[in-house]
Amino acid sequence: MTDTAPHPRPARSAGRELKEKGLFEAARAVFAEEGFKGATTAEIARRAGVPKANLHYYFPTKEALYRAVTEEILTDWLAAASSFDEKDDPKEAITAYIGAKMDLARADPLGSRIWASEILRGAPVIKDFLETTLAEWIASREAIMRRWIEAGKIRPLEPRYFFYMIWATTQHYADFEDQIRALNGGVPLSDEQFQKAKAQVVDTILHGITPL
Amino acid sequence: MTDTAPHPRPARSAGRELKEKGLFEAARAVFAEEGFKGATTAEIARRAGVPKANLHYYFPTKEALYRAVTEEILTDWLAAASSFDEKDDPKEAITAYIGAKMDLARADPLGSRIWASEILRGAPVIKDFLETTLAEWIASREAIMRRWIEAGKIRPLEPRYFFYMIWATTQHYADFEDQIRALNGGVPLSDEQFQKAKAQVVDTILHGITPL
DNA sequence: GTCTATAATCGGATAGAC
DNA sequence: GTCTATCCGATTATAGAC
Numbered sequence: 001m002t003d004t005a006p007h008p009r010p011a012r013s014a015g016r017e018l019k020e021k022g023l024f025e026a027a028r029a030v031f032a033e034e035g036f037k038g039a040t041t042a043e044i045a046r047r048a049g050v051p052k053a054n055l056h057y058y059f060p061t062k063e064a065l066y067r068a069v070t071e072e073i074l075t076d077w078l079a080a081a082s083s084f085d086e087k088d089d090p091k092e093a094i095t096a097y098i099g100a101k102m103d104l105a106r107a108d109p110l111g112s113r114i115w116a117s118e119i120l121r122g123a124p125v126i127k128d129f130l131e132t133t134l135a136e137w138i139a140s141r142e143a144i145m146r147r148w149i150e151a152g153k154i155r156p157l158e159p160r161y162f163f164y165m166i167w168a169t170t171q172h173y174a175d176f177e178d179q180i181r182a183l184n185g186g187v188p189l190s191d192e193q194f195q196k197a198k199a200q201v202v203d204t205i206l207h208g209i210t211p212l
Numbered sequence: 213m214t215d216t217a218p219h220p221r222p223a224r225s226a227g228r229e230l231k232e233k234g235l236f237e238a239a240r241a242v243f244a245e246e247g248f249k250g251a252t253t254a255e256i257a258r259r260a261g262v263p264k265a266n267l268h269y270y271f272p273t274k275e276a277l278y279r280a281v282t283e284e285i286l287t288d289w290l291a292a293a294s295s296f297d298e299k300d301d302p303k304e305a306i307t308a309y310i311g312a313k314m315d316l317a318r319a320d321p322l323g324s325r326i327w328a329s330e331i332l333r334g335a336p337v338i339k340d341f342l343e344t345t346l347a348e349w350i351a352s353r354e355a356i357m358r359r360w361i362e363a364g365k366i367r368p369l370e371p372r373y374f375f376y377m378i379w380a381t382t383q384h385y386a387d388f389e390d391q392i393r394a395l396n397g398g399v400p401l402s403d404e405q406f407q408k409a410k411a412q413v414v415d416t417i418l419h420g421i422t423p424l
Numbered sequence: 425g426t427c428t429a430t431a432a433t434c435g436g437a438t439a440g441a442c
Numbered sequence: 443g444t445c446t447a448t449c450c451g452a453t454t455a456t457a458g459a460c
Contacts, residue, residue: 162412
């Protein structure tokens with residue numbers, strides 16, 4: 001559609017998209033390191049290479065930027081969670097789920113760290129998500145686990161503590177990456193090391209719940 | 213010893229000890245929630261019930277207060293770690309260690325959260341501890357684990373990823389307590405629930421590493 | 425649409441009265 | 443030893459020029 005405006009352009013220009021994305025990514029890094037309160041808009045703008053006051057042109061407030069960041073993280077989390085449902089066999093479902101969670105921790109450690117930081121401060125922004133979407137997710141998967149237990153496919157256990165173990169272990173590779181690096185001679189885990197860790201997590205947990 | 217000073221009194225009065233302790237405990241809570249940068253001396257002083265400027269009389273700087281807090285946490289961590297060495301049998305040693313780590317997470321969740329927050333920001337204050345004391349701890353326990361593997365007492369695995377699983381899972385009950393609460397109908401885990409979780413963590417991990 | 429300048433507030437830390 | 447008053451830099455956000 002051609003209108004009479006002097007400089008017809010898309011509602012969101014490519015330049016705007018680019019700067020918005022730059023601020024978004026910079027914000028992820030700063031929020032992950034310092035948490036919501038410790039992060040400063042000046043530091044976010046500096047890393048994104050834009051004047052600090054300019055940030056408010058793309059995101060009205062620091063909190064709006066933070067909410068945009070968290071929104072995406074919840075989406076990614078649920079996407080990984082869906083891998084649990086793709087198989088009917090417990091061994092396959094759990095293997096796929098742990099693998100997806102480990103891969104997410106490796107691909108997006110910042111997202112995991114922002115989530116952790118958000119929980120540490122009492123989860124003011126994602127509390128609703130935890131109490132509704134996440135609570136429903138775990139409730140229904142708990143039901144699946146109980147059926148597997150009744151069928152004798154896995155050892156009797158409280159499913160939610162089982163999921164906590166998976167979340168904790170997989171997210172540890174993102175949240176405590178700096179500690180793991182310090183214990184690895186100061187260098188991050190190589191891809192080979194990470195794959196070995198992933199295999200061991202899957203292996204240990206599967207053996208841990210397999211009936212004798 | 214009676215000297216000639218007009219008002220002989222102990223070098224550190226009981227009143228001072230009390231206020232120092234109040235500030236220390238308030239600082240733990242605020243550092244755990246907001247991290248080092250996000251925490252404010254005003255909030256710490258407010259919770260301790262002392263004028264904000266007064267904080268500097270007991271601790272010269274915010275960082276000095278933070279360092280005092282972290283120091284204690286490292287000590288507690290090592291104390292729990294020592295429980296691994298009290299038994300020669302892998303099953304007993306690992307049971308005792310997981311139990312001690314779970315009990316510490318339950319008794320002092322703030323300490324665990326401050327540790328997590330410190331790692332998230334790149335561990336500037338405890339980096340040296342991680343690279344020396346912690347690296348030595350895990351190296352020597354790795355050797356123990358390898359002997360157990362060679363003796364066929366536990367399944368072959370990379371010991372450090374095994375310890376990461378223990379740290380992640382046990383500390384999760386402290387660091388993600390608010391998430392666990394949200395998934396538990398808004399109420400914290402009862403003592404019975406926690407004991408059940410602890411038993412399941414021990415059970416799953418032990419089965420996970422026990423030879424067929 | 426993007427920048428500079430700046431307002432308004434909050435932060436850690438200090439000075440000095442009591 | 444403890445408090446009040448306050449400095450000064452940093453912080454979030456806005457106003458308005460370009």
